[in-house]
Each structure stands twice: as structure tokens, then as C-alpha cells.
Amino acid sequence: MSAVSAAVDREADRLTELDSAIGDADHGTNLRRGFTAALVSLEQENPATPGAVLLLAGRQLISTVGGASGPLYGTLLRRMGKALGEADSVDTAQLRDALRTGVDAVAQLGSAAPGDKTMLDALYPAVEALEESxxxxxxxAEQGAVATVPMLARKGRASYLGERSIGHQDPGATSAALVFAALADTVKAAEAAA
Incomplete structure (x- = not known):
């Protein structure tokens, strides 16, 4: 969560710039506020298991992030946390399964699917690729985010623009790619330290 928060903080202006073209121009600002609040809560409460960390972070995102991002990212993390349960540690297969559960919940909440020009266009390919590494x-995830540029938005605020949504990278897919980049960096650092 620290790595995700740092990545969001670093890229908040870019996310907001992407959102200004096809959304409310607040994606980066909202996510920065939410992930900062999640980190504060995690430091204060110090949950004992990976599942508890995700549940708490998800609750904080839902309560502090405006627009659709809070409920979507909050749902992703909370469903992952529930899927992981009380386990003290998590292996790659368990994480992948929990991610899939969380991403499916996001799709259901948003009534969206890959190809709708949403965060799902980065999330689903990333979960599939996690089978490899x-x-x-x-x-x-990064390729999925870039692939949203030529898409016509069919969900969310960008869908109101119709054809004018074409030619812009989806900010939600871009922030989802940041999450997977932070996850990959964290795993790489942990493996190097082992």
C-alpha cells in the first residue's frame, strides 16, 4: 500500500491531466487523498494480516475518495481482503485469485467490461498475466491502459463525450497500471532482499 500511495502521489498531476480531457479533472487529486488517508489508517490501526490491510484500505478509499474512483478501488481492495480472509501470509496464486475476485466485483459494480474504456482494460490483462509473473x-496493465486511447468510452463520465472520448487514455486504466507497477516493484525489492 505504501508503494501504491507513493506512485499515485508521484503521478497525481498526470492522472488529473488525463482526467481533464474526458472526465472531471480530479482523478489524481482524489486518489492521492484516498491513498494518503489509507496509509494513515494503516499506520494507526496496524492490521495483522494482508486481508485486514486490504479491507481497511478499501474502507478508507470508499469514505475519502469522491466520484467513481473511491467505490471502485474500495470495492477492489475490500473484495480482495475478504477473499484472502485471515491468512497470515499470501502466495502468488492466492493473490492472483483474490485480485480476480476483486476485479470481477469492480466489473459488476460498474456494469462494465473490457473494451468499455475503463480501469478494467488494465486490470483484466494484468490479472491474466500474473499467471506468468x-x-x-x-x-x-501498462499496455491495457495505452490500448484505451483509440477506444470509444461506453461507461463513466467519458461516455458522455461520445466520439470525442476517442484519442484519450483512460485515467482509471492508467491508475490501475500504476497499482500493478507498484506491486511488481515491491515484489522485486522483496526478492532482492531475500
Whole structure:
């Protein structure tokens, strides 16, 4: 969560700039506020398990992030946390399964699917690529975000623009790619330290 928060903080202006073209121009600002609040809560409460960390972070995102991003990212993290349960540690297969559960919940909440020009266009390819490695998941998420540029938005605020949504990268897919980049960097650092 620290790495995700740092990545969002670093890229907040770019996310907001992307959102200004096809949204409310607040995606980066909202996510920065939410992930900062999540980190503060995690430091104060110090949850004992990975699942508890995700549940708490998800609750904080829902309560502090405006627009659709709070409920969507909050749902992603909370469903992942519930899927992981009380386990003290998590392996790659368990994380992948929890991610899939969380991403499916996001799709259901947003009534969206890959190809709608949403965060799902980065999330689903990343979860699939996690079968191979965390680096593959990072690459798949980044490619998924870039692939939203020529798409016509069919969900969210961008869908109100119709054809004018074409030619702009989706900010939600871009922030989802940041999450997977942070995850890959964290795993790489942990492996190097082992």
C-alpha cells in the first residue's frame, strides 16, 4: 500500500491531466487523498494480516475518495481482503485469485467490461498475466491502459463525450497500471532482499 500511495502521489498531476480531457479533472487529486488517508489508517490501526490491510484500505478509499474512483478501488481492495480472509501470509496464486475476485466485483459494480474504456482494460490483462509473473502483469496493465486511447468510452463520465472520448487514455486504466507497477516493484525489492 505504501508503494501504491507513493506512485499515485508521484503521478497525481498526470492522472488529473488525463482526467481533464474526458472526465472531471480530479482523478489524481482524489486518489492521492484516498491513498494518503489509507496509509494513515494503516499506520494507526496496524492490521495483522494482508486481508485486514486490504479491507481497511478499501474502507478508507470508499469514505475519502469522491466520484467513481473511491467505490471502485474500495470495492477492489475490500473484495480482495475478504477473499484472502485471515491468512497470515499470501502466495502468488492466492493473490492472483483474490485480485480476480476483486476485479470481477469492480466489473459488476460498474456494469462494465473490457473494451468499455475503463480501469478494467488494465486490470483484466494484468490479472491474466500474473499467471506468468509480476513483471508480466505490470506490462499487461501498462499496455491495457495505452490500448484505451483509440477506444470509444461506453461507461463513466467519458461516455458522455461520445466520439470525442476517442484519442484519450483512460485515467482509471492508467491508475490501475500504476497499482500493478507498484506491486511488481515491491515484489522485486522483496526478492532482492531475500
Amino acid at each position: 509480476f513483471e508480466a502483469a505490470r506490462t499487461a
